[in-house]
Amino acid sequence: MIRSWMMRFMAGRYGGDQLNILLIAFYVILYVVYLFTRMVIFELLALILIIMSLYRSLSRDLDRRRGENARFLQVVRPIARRWNTFRSRTHDREHRYFKCPNCGQQMRVPRGKGRITVHCRSCGAVFEEKS
């Protein structure tokens, strides 16, 4: 009963996406900050975010909402990729990372092998690197 009402209500509406998840996440963070600080500005900002999120979910202008999410992902994806690379490198104790002195290509060598000759697969440069 409630389920079918919900389905009829949401028909033709936008629903959720990555941008909405971020809006809700920031809403939760700001609301927790508000609970600790009791500063009204945080409650107000949290309220704005949750209203934006609801407005987007219930919107019937699907093209515009998809466009917003696409622009959001365009900004966030490179940042997320760089963050993931950084994290996997800091956890990798078996390799040393460096850039090719000729073309700047990211490379890695196994640690603890002394000075080794490295061959860049990108530009073909050959050089020595300590590992």
Ligand SMILES: [Zn+2]
């Ligand atoms: Zn190179």
